[in-house]
Each structure stands twice: as C-alpha cells, then as structure tokens.
Amino acid sequence: MTLSSPAIPRGPTLVERLPRGSVLLVPALLFLLLFYVYPLAQLIGASLPGGSGKNYALIFSRPVFLRVIAETFRVSLVVMAVTVLVAFPYAYAMANAGRRALLFLTIALLIPFWVSLLLRSFSWIVLLQNTGLVNQVLLGLGLIETPLKLIRTEIGVILGMVHVLLPYAVLPLYSVMKKIDMRLMEASSICGASWFHGFRRVYLPMALPGVLAAAILTFTLALGFYITPALLGSPRDMMIAQMIAGQFSEQLNFGLGAALAVVLMGLTALAFALFGLGRVLLARRAAA
Amino acid sequence: MMTDRLRKTLFWAFVCATALFLLVPTLIIVPMSFSAGSRLVFPPEGVSLRWYGKVLSDPDWRAALGNSLLVGSATAVLASALGTAAAMMLNTASFRGKALVLGFLLSPMVTPVIVFGVGSYLVFARWGLAGTHAGLIAAHTVLAIPFVLVSVLASLRMVNPNLALASAGLGASRLFTFRRVTLPLILPGVISGAVFAFITSWDEVVVAMFVANTGTRTVPIMIWNQVRTSLDPATAAVGAILIAVSAIGVVLSYTLKESDR
Numbered sequence: 329m330t331l332s333s334p335a336i337p338r339g340p341t342l343v344e345r346l347p348r349g350s351v352l353l354v355p356a357l358l359f360l361l362l363f364y365v366y367p368l369a370q371l372i373g374a375s376l377p378g379g380s381g382k383n384y385a386l387i388f389s390r391p392v393f394l395r396v397i398a399e400t401f402r403v404s405l406v407v408m409a410v411t412v413l414v415a416f417p418y419a420y421a422m423a424n425a426g427r428r429a430l431l432f433l434t435i436a437l438l439i440p441f442w443v444s445l446l447l448r449s450f451s452w453i454v455l456l457q458n459t460g461l462v463n464q465v466l467l468g469l470g471l472i473e474t475p476l477k478l479i480r481t482e483i484g485v486i487l488g489m490v491h492v493l494l495p496y497a498v499l500p501l502y503s504v505m506k507k508i509d510m511r512l513m514e515a516s517s518i519c520g521a522s523w524f525h526g527f528r529r530v531y532l533p534m535a536l537p538g539v540l541a542a543a544i545l546t547f548t549l550a551l552g553f554y555i556t557p558a559l560l561g562s563p564r565d566m567m568i569a570q571m572i573a574g575q576f577s578e579q580l581n582f583g584l585g586a587a588l589a590v591v592l593m594g595l596t597a598l599a600f601a602l603f604g605l606g607r608v609l610l611a612r613r614a615a616a
Numbered sequence: 617m618m619t620d621r622l623r624k625t626l627f628w629a630f631v632c633a634t635a636l637f638l639l640v641p642t643l644i645i646v647p648m649s650f651s652a653g654s655r656l657v658f659p660p661e662g663v664s665l666r667w668y669g670k671v672l673s674d675p676d677w678r679a680a681l682g683n684s685l686l687v688g689s690a691t692a693v694l695a696s697a698l699g700t701a702a703a704m705m706l707n708t709a710s711f712r713g714k715a716l717v718l719g720f721l722l723s724p725m726v727t728p729v730i731v732f733g734v735g736s737y738l739v740f741a742r743w744g745l746a747g748t749h750a751g752l753i754a755a756h757t758v759l760a761i762p763f764v765l766v767s768v769l770a771s772l773r774m775v776n777p778n779l780a781l782a783s784a785g786l787g788a789s790r791l792f793t794f795r796r797v798t799l800p801l802i803l804p805g806v807i808s809g810a811v812f813a814f815i816t817s818w819d820e821v822v823v824a825m826f827v828a829n830t831g832t833r834t835v836p837i838m839i840w841n842q843v844r845t846s847l848d849p850a851t852a853a854v855g856a857i858l859i860a861v862s863a864i865g866v867v868l869s870y871t872l873k874e875s876d877r
Contacts (some may be wrong), residue, residue: 352705356698356721356761364706364724367735374738414634421631436635440642442862444819446836447855450843451641454648454656461644461658491641492636523623545726552728554822559843569730574664576734576826586738589731596728 346352368593375587383587393571397591400568403482403557404550407489411546412539414490418502419538424510441495449559452488453479456560484560489553496549497542504538537610544603548596568592646859649852656847667853677838677854681851684834685762687749688817691756699764700806704794706765707772718765725762729822732758737826747829755827756817763816764809769806772798808869815862 375383386391420431439450455461456478463475478484508531516526554569561567566574568588575585644658649668653661671677706718724732736755737746745751775798783793799806821836828837835854842851 346711347705347711349705349709352701353717356702357717359698359754360721360724360758360761363736363754364727364732367732367739368727370738371635371731371735414637417627417630418634421628433631433635436638440638442815442866443642443859444821444855444862446819446821446839446843447645447858448641450839450851451644451853453843454658454847454852455644459657491637494638523620533634541756548726552730554730555840569728572734573825576737582738585734589728591733592728593731594724600726 371586371589371593374582374597375590377583383387383583384591386584387587387591392425393588396566396568396571399565400551403485403489403565403567404547407486407493407545407550408543410486411490411493412501412543413544415494415497416539418494419505421496422498422502423505437495437498440491445492446555448491449488449556452484452491452560456484456487466478470511479560480562483567485557485565488556488560491549492553492556493546493549496545500541500545501535501538504541505535508534537607540603540606540610544606548599548603551595551599552592632643643859645852645855649849649856651849651852652713654797655848656849656852660849668857671850671857674850677850679836680806680833680835680838681857683749683828683832684818685830687752687756687834688814690749690753691760691817692814694753694757694812695760695764696806696810699761699809699813700768700802702761703765703768703772704798707769708777721765722762724758729759729820732737733826734821734825740827747832749832751827752824752832752834753817755823756820757813759820759823760813760816763812764806767809767812768802768805771802775801804869807872809870811865815865817864818858 354457377383383563387397418433418437422430422437429508453460457463458477460478463472463477467475496517512530513526514532516530517523521529552569554573556561557565557567558570558573569592572585572588575581575588579585619824648656648658648660650663650665651657651660652664652666655661702721706714728780732755736751739753740748740751743751745754779797779801780793783797784790788796819836820834821840824837825840826836828834835858839854843850
C-alpha cells in the first residue's frame with residue numbers, strides 16, 4: 329500500500345505574504361538604506377574607534393563641549409518660544425481670514441519657505457550690519473545715537489532662526505485652528521465670559537495640539553542649525569552643528585566629530601519621542 | 617478694558633508686521649542686486665546690471681551654475697522616480713508597520729543636515745564618490761524623496777481607485793494602467809514633487825560643502841565662501857538668479873495644479 333502524500337495546504341511564502349505592490353517600495357527603501365542609513369551607521373562606528381567610548385567620555389566631561397550643548401539647548405528653547413508666540417496670531421489670522429487676506433498671508437508665508445536659507449541669512453547680515461537698514465531706521469528715528477551691534481550677536485542668530493522656522497510653526501498651528509468652531513467662542517461670550525477668559529478656557533485648549541506640534545518641530549529643527557548661527561552669530565556662542573563641522577573640516581578629528589553628530593542625532597530623536605509622549609497624554613486627557 | 621475694536625486693530629497690525637518680517641529679508645536681495653555701487657547697502661546706490669554682467673562672465677560662477685543645474689535636474693528625475701513608485705504602493709496597500717515605513721521615508725526632512733553631511737563625507741571618501749557629481753546627486757536625492765512623496769501622495773488621494781480597477785477589468789496590464797490612467801491623473805503632483813526636489817538640491821549647501829570639491833561645487837557653496845569673506849553685490853546678483861529660478865519652478869507647479877482643477 330502506498331500512501332499518496334496528501335496535499336498539505338502550504339502557507340503563503342514570505343514573498344506572497346508581502347503586501348501587494350511591495351516591489352514599488354523596494355527601490356526607494358534600498359536607495360535610502362545605502363545612501364542614508366549606512367552613512368549614519370558609519371558615523372556611529374567612527375565615533376567608537378576600536379569600540380572605545382573615549383570620544384563620548386570627552387564630550388561629557390570637558391566644559392567646552394558641555395557649554396556648546398547647553399548653548400544649543402538654550403538658543404533652541406528661546407527660538408522655539410519666540411517662533412511659537414509669533415506664529416500663533418499669524419495662524420489664527422489665517423484660520424479666520426477672508427479669501428483674499430488668506431491668500432496674501434499664505435503667499436507671505438510660503439515665499440520665504442522656497443528661498444534658500446543661506447540667502448536669507450545673507451540678507452540678514454546686510455540688514456543688521458552697522459550701516460544696514462535696521463540701524464539706519466533706528467538712527468533716523470532718533471531712537472539710538474550710535475549703531476547697535478546686531479550681527480555676530482545672539483540677537484542676530486535668534487532673528488535669523490525665527491525667520492527660517494516661522495513657516496514650520498504656522499503650518500501645524502493653522503491646520504489645527506482652521507478646524508476649531510468659532511461659534512464656541514461666541515457661545516462663551518454669550519454666557520458672559522470675557523474675551524480673554526473665553527480664549528484661555530475655550531480656544532487655547534483646542535489649539536493645544538497645534539501648539540505642541542509647532543513647538544517640537546521648531547525646537548528639533550533649531551537644534552541642528554548650522555548656516556544661520558555660523559553667519560549671524562559670534563564664534564563664542566557656537567552651536568553644536570558648528571562644532572561638528574569644525575571637527576571635520578578644521579580639527580580633522582573625525583572620531584570626535586562623529587560622536588558629536590551622534591549626540592545631536594540622539595537629542596533630536598529624544599525630542600521627537602517626547603513629542604509622541606505629549607500627544608498620547610493630550611489624547612488621553614481629551615478622552616477622559 | 618480693551619475694546620474689541622482696539623484689540624482687532626492691534627492684532628492685525630501684529631499680523632501685518634509679521635508678514636513684513638517674513639517678506640522683507642527674503643526679497644531685499646533682489647533690489648540690491650541691481651546696485652551700481654560697489655557696496656552692499658540698502659537702498660542701493662544707483663541702478664545697473666553690472667553685477668549680473670560680472671557674475672555671468674566669471675568662469676567660476678558659470679561652472680558653479682552648470683554644476684547646480686546638472687545636480688538639481690538629476691536629483692529631480694531620480695527623486696521623482698523613486699518617490700512616485702513608493703507613493704503608488706503606499707497609497708493602495710494597507711499593512712502593519714505602514715506608518716513606520718512612511719515615517720522612515722520622510723525622516724530625512726528632520727534629520728539634522730549637518731549629521732547627514734558628515735556621514736556622507738565619511739562613506740563617499742571610501743566609495744570614491746567624494747567630489748563627484750554622482751555623490752552629490754545621491755545625497756540630494758535622499759533629501760528630496762520626502763518632498764516628492766508628500767506631493768504625489770496628496771495627488772493620489774484625489775484619484776478615484778475605481779478608474780484603475782475599470783482599466784484592469786477591461787484587460788489592461790498594470791503598467792498600461794499606470795501609464796495611460798493613473799500617471800496622467802497624478803502628473804501635476806509628480807511635477808510639483810520634481811520641482812520641489814530640484815529646489816531642494818538647488819538651495820542645498822551643508823551636504824554639498826562636505827561632498828563636493830572645487831570642480832563640482834555648486835552655486836550655494838560659492839555664495840557661502842563669498843559671504844564669509846566679504847559683502848559683495850555680485851553675491852546679491854547670484855542670489856537673485858537663484859530666487860528667480862526657484863520662483864519659475866514654484867509658479868509652474870502651482871499653475872499646473874490650478875489648471876488641473
């Protein structure tokens with residue numbers, strides 16, 4: 329008696345189990361693995377020469393590096409606060425404007441978005457230099473007697489960075505605000521609440537997810553800024569990106585530069601993780 | 617107590633000041649580039665085209681313009697091909713980890729560009745891509761893929777999926793359906809993705825600084841080197857050329873999108 333082997337229903341093979349059309353995703357994924365993930369991984373390797381963590385030990389013990397990290401955090405926090413504060417009314421205006429005002433505000437927001445950051449920093453140098461437009465106007469109005477030193481200072485860096493980051497803060501705020509039903513504000517005012525009270529207790533809580541998104545996006549992008557602080561700031565208040573560039577192009581200490589780059593990557597990832605956490609907490613509170 | 621009217625006036629004054637803050641430093645380069653004087657000041661000293669003449673006759677600037685155009689166009693083609701294919705798949709498929717894949721494909725947008733720049737520098741030196749156009753194109757394509765993806769995905773969401781089904785039902789192959797049905801419908805999205813990819817490369821300086829050499833340097837690198845040494849109206853003229861090219865691209869892609877409606 330021969331046993332004819334019963335046809336065992338075979339499960340789908342690995343390839344068959346892949347979602348339909350996966351082959352379309354392969355080129356982009358392979359490309360990014362090769363030219364994006366691999367270079368970043370190599371950076372981690374280069375930061376640990378012979379498996380030793382001496383570069384990291386150096387970064388976290390020498391005051392010169394700790395100061396740069398602290399400075400990067402401080403500037404990023406200030407820039408984040410100023411950007412969100414300026415972006416909030418702008419986004420509010422966009423969310424509640426008529427067609428033509430909305431068009432104007434959108435164009436004013438998107439033109440800088442598509443002009444290179446390098447050129448805008450260059451313009452800021454021209455505007456802020458001792459003989460620049462800003463000093464000319466202030467002198468002309470009699471507000472100051474000698475030109476203010478605005479470039480190679482922190483004011484210059486903050487102005488330049490806020491200018492670059494403003495669209496990144498306005499867009500998430502706007503997308504949340506345009507969904508807010510303004511009749512709720514009317515209702516609060518009919519119920520006798522002052523405008524400020526209504527704003528604080530009704531509008532602001534609804535806009536909070538947008539504020540959070542804007543804050544975290546501006547903060548994380550600010551951490552990695554290189555061009556603007558290099559052109560508008562003083563070398564004394566260096567940010568971490570400038571130090572990374574210096575290690576690679578001037579000091580030629582690739583291991584240390586790579587370690588600094590990994591630290592910056594880690595800080596950026598950490599900030600995004602906090603953002604995820606904040607969103608979860610907000611959603612929980614809304615559900616409760 | 618502030619009246620409603622006063623509050624509204626103050627509010628709109630602040631918003632208009634913000635709009636000026638956005639626009640003035642962005643566009644002031646254009647009038648300054650037409651200066652006849654040799655100092656970079658505003659208002660410019662007289663009107664002339666001398667700085668444009670100087671830039672366009674300088675072999676270094678011309679070589680840089682050529683490099684920028686070459687790298688930008690190649691980046692636009694490569695990033696649109698890779699990004700459009702990925703968007704086609706992500707639009708129709710639903711699978712576990714899709715959000716993760718999308719997040720990964722978009723992550724070059726938020727990775728600090730200095731980190732990516734020095735990473736590419738390390739790897740390209742070993743691969744023999746340092747200082748080559750190919751290396752620069754590959755690195756810029758990484759930065760440009762997210763823009764194509766966002767733009768094409770937005771277009772695909774507007775396409776009725778039944779059209780592709782109808783085409784398949786009538787016996788068309790998937791390639792034929794893509795070429796004759798889907799692609800014409802999403803073309804404005806693909807083109808605006810390609811334009812954004814071009815501009816990403818056209819304006820990019822940090823990665824280029826670490827990847828290019830004197831033979832392959834692009835316009836932004838020349839500007840970067842100039843700005844650090846002196847303020848020269850020639851730099852403003854180059855900047856105005858950069859802005860003009862970007863503006864043509866953006867207007868082109870918006871016109872296409874509008875005419876599509």
